[in-house]
Amino acid sequence: MDSKILVDAQNIGVNLSNRWIFRHVNVTVERGQVVCIIGGNGAGKTTCVRTLLGLQTQTEGTVNRASSLKVGLVPQKLEITPILPLTIRRLVALAGKFEDQEIDDALSAVGLDELGNPSVSTLSGGEFQRLMLARAILRKPDLLVLDEPAQGVDISGVEVLNRLVLDVRDETRCGVLMISHDIEMVFDIFDDVLVMIPHEFDQLRYSNAA
Amino acid sequence: MLDDFFVRALVAGIGLAVVTGPVGCFIVWRRLAYFGETIAHSSLLGVAVAILSDVNLTLGIFFTATVVVFIVFLLERREGLPTDTILGLLAHGGLALGLVLLSFFPGVRIDLHALLFGDILAVSRHDLLVIWVGGAIVLGLLCCLWTPLLLATISNDLSTVESRKPLMSKLLFGVLVAAVIAVAVKIVGVLLIVALLIIPAATARRFANIPETMAIGAALVGVVSVAGGLFASLQFDTPSGPSIVVAALICFVLARIPIVFLKGTKQTTQT
């Protein structure tokens, strides 16, 4: 495998409860690349990304990941039970061993530094999304995976978020895999885009690379 | 000092509460109450196994409970059966099987009442050793498992992606629960042990803003409940196990009241 390649899937498909969620998907993410997956609800974007990360086994095709690949994941949704007390700094610190300064930097990168250290249950949807992003970039991942990071983030926030993702990419030369259901959100930043259409197993792809 | 049965009961109960507090926190965070109940019920099968194979009671219960933990994990991995169905199957299946097995041995007399409700006033010096040494081991292991288990509680996907081996830590935690219950059955009994896991943790939630303080708070609430319950049982001549649980329940209720009042005054000052 090319050393620049972080994850590479050839002709993968997933069949759950006797139904094909998606088929014939090829995705490659290289270091320094921003690859986007877009498509409507239920097209299988989340399932596809989970397959790329090894969280879901594919029914057909092959997935290769670089050895000891460090992944920073912002999941599509995360429900934390209210009986678990958790402050934002404690949640971020669960990502590994970090200095307080590093945590401060990550929180200020996503604009949460003014917030203090409240309980996560008091965060708004957009704030929580930013928090998960801070947590993911704090890990200095080889591959940054964002499952609809813009949900709940306001319009100016989306630009800031895209800018931040590009900055992280430039700074750490990581690869980025990003899901969105809206091509306009990611139009300015992708190198490669895969369009998944519900119940269609021929994916479209465009490239900005050229 | 340990010659006095009451002092022994106190030392045993406190040793147990210090462990059930933090372990109980994970039980409530991960919604494992019924899982705990299943392990507790299956200890009747454990008693039968211990008697049949002529091993120590606690060991027999621990061994059976561990097997039950593994069965739960295996069945859960297969699609089709919802978790609470699997647990119900094992809880009541284990209980019934244990009682049926025991009936084949008419010579064996077991004190069913002590098994169901515990007999903390009957703990021996040897029991104390088992409780404190076993408790220290369980707490030590829980500390090692703490971060991975916490992350697995929050999200399986995150935990897997961050190489925290969620399945492994969940399985190990299941074995820790089996150990706690095996030791605790003698003290508070099959029917009440889960209360000692859940009530102190639920009580401590009010005063905690991070998981660690909730765990310590739960241990403290447990200790207070044990002491309060035991003294009350001495005073009013009530059964000790149930008295401890009632004391815990009173702690829970007391812990809620002041905050309701505080909220009330806050609202009136705001308006």
Ligand SMILES: Nc1ncnc2c1ncn2[C@@H]1O[C@H](COP(=O)(O)OP(=O)(O)OP(=O)(O)O)[C@@H](O)[C@H]1O
């Ligand atoms: N474990 C499962 N068993 C059966 N079907 C599943 C399972 N997980 C997902 N699906 C189905 O797979 C399809 C794709 O789901 P997925 O979450 O990947 O979609 P998505 O493209 O991420 O959608 P959205 O934009 O709503 O997030 C859905 O129709 C869903 O019902």
Ligand SMILES: [Mg+2]
């Ligand atoms: Mg999705």
